[in-house]
Amino acid sequence: MDSRVTVAAPELTQASRREAIIFILKKAVISALVALLLFSLMIGIRTEAGPTGQLIYWTRFDDLATIVAVVFVGSIVIELLRQWWGPAPIATAIPPSVQRALGIAGKALPPVLLIFALLVPIVFYDQRYVIDTGIQVLTYVMLGWGLNVVVGLAGLLDLGYVAFYAVGSYSYALLATNFGLSFWVCLPLAGILAACWGVMLGFPVLRLRGDYLAIVTLAFGEIIRLVLVNWQSLTGGPNGVSGIPRPSFFGIPFTRDDDGFAARLGIDFSPTHRIVFLFYVILALALLTNWVTIRLRSLPIGRAWEALREDEVASRALGINITTTKLTAFAIGAMFGGFAGAFFATRQGFISPESFTFQESALVLAIVVLGGMGSQLGVALAALTLIGGFELFRGFDQYRMLVFGMAMVLLMIWRPRGLVGHRAPTVFLKQNTAISSELAREGRG
Amino acid sequence: MSSDFILRVDGLTMRFGGVVAVNGLSFAADRRKITALIGPNGAGKTTVFNCITGFYKPTSGQLRLTHDDGRTIQLERLNDFRISKQAKVARTFQNIRLFPGMTALENLMVAQHNALMLASGLTFLGLIGAPSYRAAERQAIDQAKRWLDRIGLLERADDAAGNLAYGDQRRLEIARAMCTEPALLCLDEPAAGLNSRESAGLSELLLSIRDEGTSILLIEHDMSVVMEISDHIVVMDYGVKIAEGAPQAVRDDPKVVAAYLGADEEEAAAVMESNP
Amino acid sequence: MDYFAQQLINGIVLGSIYGLIAIGYTMVYGIVGMINFAHGDIFMIGGFIALITFLILVSFGLTAIPLILLIVLLVSMAITALYGWTVERIAYRPLRHSFRLAPMLSAIGMSFVLTNFSQISQGARVKPIPPVITGGHSLLESNGFVVRLSNAQIIVVLTTIVLLGLFTWLVSRTRLGRDMRACEQDQTMAALLGVDVDRTISMTFVIGAALAAVAGMMYLLYYGLVDFYMGFVAGIKAFTAAVLGGIGSLPGAMLGGLLIGLIETMWSAYFSVEYKDVAAFSILIVVLIFLPTGLLGRPEVEKV
Secondary structure (H helix, E strand, O other), X not given: OOOOOXXXXXXXXXXXXXXXXXXXXXXXXXXXXXXXXXXXXHOOEEEEEOOOOOEEEEEXXXXXXXXXXXXXXXXXXXXXXXXHHOOOOOXXXXXXXXXXXXXXXXXXXXXXXXXHHHHHHHHOOOOHHHHHHHHHHHHHHHHHHHHHXXXXXXXXXXXXXXXXXXXXXXXXXXXXXXXXXXXXHHHHHHHHHHHHHHHHHHOOOOOOOHHHHHHHXXXXXXXXXXXXXXXXXXXXXXXXXXXXXXXXXXXXXXXXXXXXXXXXXXXXXXXXXXXXXXXXXXXXXXHHHXXXXXXXXXXXXXXXXXXXXXXXXXXXXXXXXXXXXXXXXHHHHHHHHHHHHHHHHHHHOEEOHHHOOHHHHHHHHHHHHHOOOOOHHHHHHHHHHHHHHHHHHHHHHHHXXXXXXXXXXXXXXXXXXOOOOEEXXXXXXXXXXXXXXXXXXXXXX | OHHHEEEEEEEEEEEXXXXXXXXXXXXXXEOOOEEEEEOOOOOOHHHHHHHHOOOOOOOEEEEEEEOOOOOEEEHHHOOOOHHHHOOOEEEOOOOOOOOOOOEXXXXXXXHOHHHHHHHOOOOHHHHOOOHHHHHHHHHHHHHHHHHHHHOOOHHHOOOEHHHOOHHHHHHHHHHHHHXXXXXXXXXXXXXXXXXXXXXXXXXXXXXXXXXXOOEEEEEOOOHHHHHHHOOEEEXXXXXXXXXXXXXXXXXXXXXXXXXXXXXXXXXXXXHHHHOO | OHHHHHHXXXXXXXXXXXXXXXXXXXXXXXXXXXXXXXXXXXXXXXXXXXXXXXXXXXXXXXXXXXXXXXHHHXXXXXHHHHHHHHHHHHHHHHHOOOOOHHHXXXXXXXXXXXXXXXXXXXXXXXXXXXXXXXXXXEEEEEOOEEEEEEHHHHHHHHHHHHHHHHHHHHHHHOHHHHHHHHHHHOHHHHHHOOOOHHHHHHHXXXXXXXXXXXXXXXXXXXXXXXXXXXXXXXXXXXXXHHHHHXXXXXXXXXXXXXXXXXXXXXXXXXXXXXXXXHHXXXXXXXXXXXXXXXXXXXOOOOOO
């Protein structure tokens, strides 16, 4: 079906053009006025605690004028764009030739990305910053894939995913610093502990739906963070846990000593060795997450998750145990979060409650939603985009959350279904036709 | 005689706050027969369904299901997914509840969840790709294919369920319920919105399902379908049973006519007498 | 006993502030079915606007406290209401017919925007002001412990009562209130009957924001400081209050607010201050699990 919805551009007469200009100007003036009122005090006046402790202020009227001018011009630009592009395009069926091209590109992308990821440490060996960013991106890809199981597949709105990340981190940190267990022993333990927390979170929220489920998970995440901050004897409170052992190459430490990694291989010592090793570790963990998720999707449990998301009532009527389905989704998602957390701890060498705020949960959720819930490739691309974007803001740390917030709002307005607009069926007789995201439900939890 | 009943409803009462939706309803559905539950809108039919299929907990009454091997299950004590899994009662819904973002084939695969879960050894065997699981999965796909073929949707197995035509969706929902291999199939207005050709196809499908050994309980407003396929009809109005019997008898019962016309029983009898 | 009485007073004052914020949550949830994640930050903006207005008035030499308070109240209500209106127009209205997750994520995004905006425009440090309303009354005295009722506390509670009265009148007696209640029940039908749904929803956000502004100003007067992060935690607590009282119920929001304020104060006084937020969040979880319709809410039956 090749139907592209087009809107014929109306013939603009002299009068209607003047009307349009007046309309745009009116809108711009109103927007500028609103901006003036909103920002008059917050931007026009700047308060600060003065040297003697009492509050002083100074004016910034030029900044205020600039902002109002920007709003005025911006409003005109947006209106013009809106008129020029016509009404927002509705779901247009893509012609078969383009679909085929996209299909080929889509199929080629995952292996291309994988090869690229494998080569990053080699190509950018001298640029530690790039490898570090790569590690950062891969960590969030893994977190995104983990949360994807809960939100994207099972449709359970989890706003407190950072709690499992924290449990994994602190488990490894405390086990390693107190009992001297190695990373590879602690990793599965961290996952299991996080999974237990996942089940414990899941139990009370079984009957909750939609917004309520979201806010309870948010509260849960905050409780974890507050406990971490306040239970000083166990967690070190706001000071966190430091001196977390760095990873070794299966027992061989990355040090300058004679029994170190470099010495064993007979090459010069470089701190980059450890970083490269870390890169491949997180890459392996992320790939494990990906493989397990893809396998589970085509197994009955994965299908049950998606059925739960599509229609819980119908799922119940088909004999699916909703309780265990939800709990396994939470547990598996939490487990991957725990693995990522343990990795985070060993990479940093030091962790504190500050790394586990609600903003992290929101960021991971944004990655999952931007990626197009349920799509592995989409989540990876979204993580790359968002974390890469964050890195670009290195110099403007202050403005990061502002831009991120605006981006979330714009994203929801423009493309709420995410970058990847379709869902891939897990079993097919003849042809693996992608299903448009418009059809798939987002789940009510 | 009682062992011929697959489902026996005894004194079923359902109260919502001050409203009594169903009041002391008693009837029986025969094994391997089609029993229809009819009545004007608001009579309480869907409420009865929801009680039988575990979505509501009855205020009082008994729902005894008797399997072929003589096992009995009290449905009012089960709820949730167990009705389908243990009691083998399947249902469809008044407003079609397919999984719109999944293909027709996937919809039917979900229905075979419990069998596949067992075969996958609670997922672990499936994860490692054990041959026993792969065989079970192939079997499940075959069963799904058989049903798709039977309802004429084999060509559209890989299409999203949400993209199918209305009539196809209805049949798919029935096929999906049948893939759970139920003993009792409960259908909530399966003919709603179907044209006469589609209704005829539906009747044929339901009759063949009955002949293969599944008992059917259905709510329906389309009288042509009801009259054609039902072996037994129960009529409800305002939450109580007002008539019961073979299709012919029920059709000629003045109480039933009165209920549908909203008229007096005597008036109805008089009208019927003058129009034989 | 006197210690308890003091905590009681403190709790009621804190509870009044939470109640004012909670009303905004419950009204919005009732009419558009979404949790306005940015509402707590509107409260924070209200506090900041009050702070700045106050500063300007004082620096111009105004000394009559009642006049200052009145101007600050009106200005902060007006401007914060405009913030609420803008947020709704930009971030929520375009998404009204989108799928469920969209308005929530948009609200979270808006919350980040407001918090960060405040942080950037006014700096990250806490902003203190000297006590505006001083003095108070000693109520009881025994064993050397004095139960005090400060004037600030009286002002807070009185303002809350007056505004609550005004607001209740608005909802039950005016046309707008009737439109709001109609939209709450059935938006489509209300529209068909001639109710301007867009405007009604906007007004709901505006009123909620105005009340949150009052809460912000009261907070400033009572605690003497504002900071850019105070919206997050206060928002969750106020939402807990709304849920505890029964989401959708306006007296419930106030009742819930008072209860949360009391619980938080008592917990800090008798158990531990560090974990008082944990107590509030735990209440949210407990209420949503065991009493999802809250104390004064209406139970929902799921139709299959």
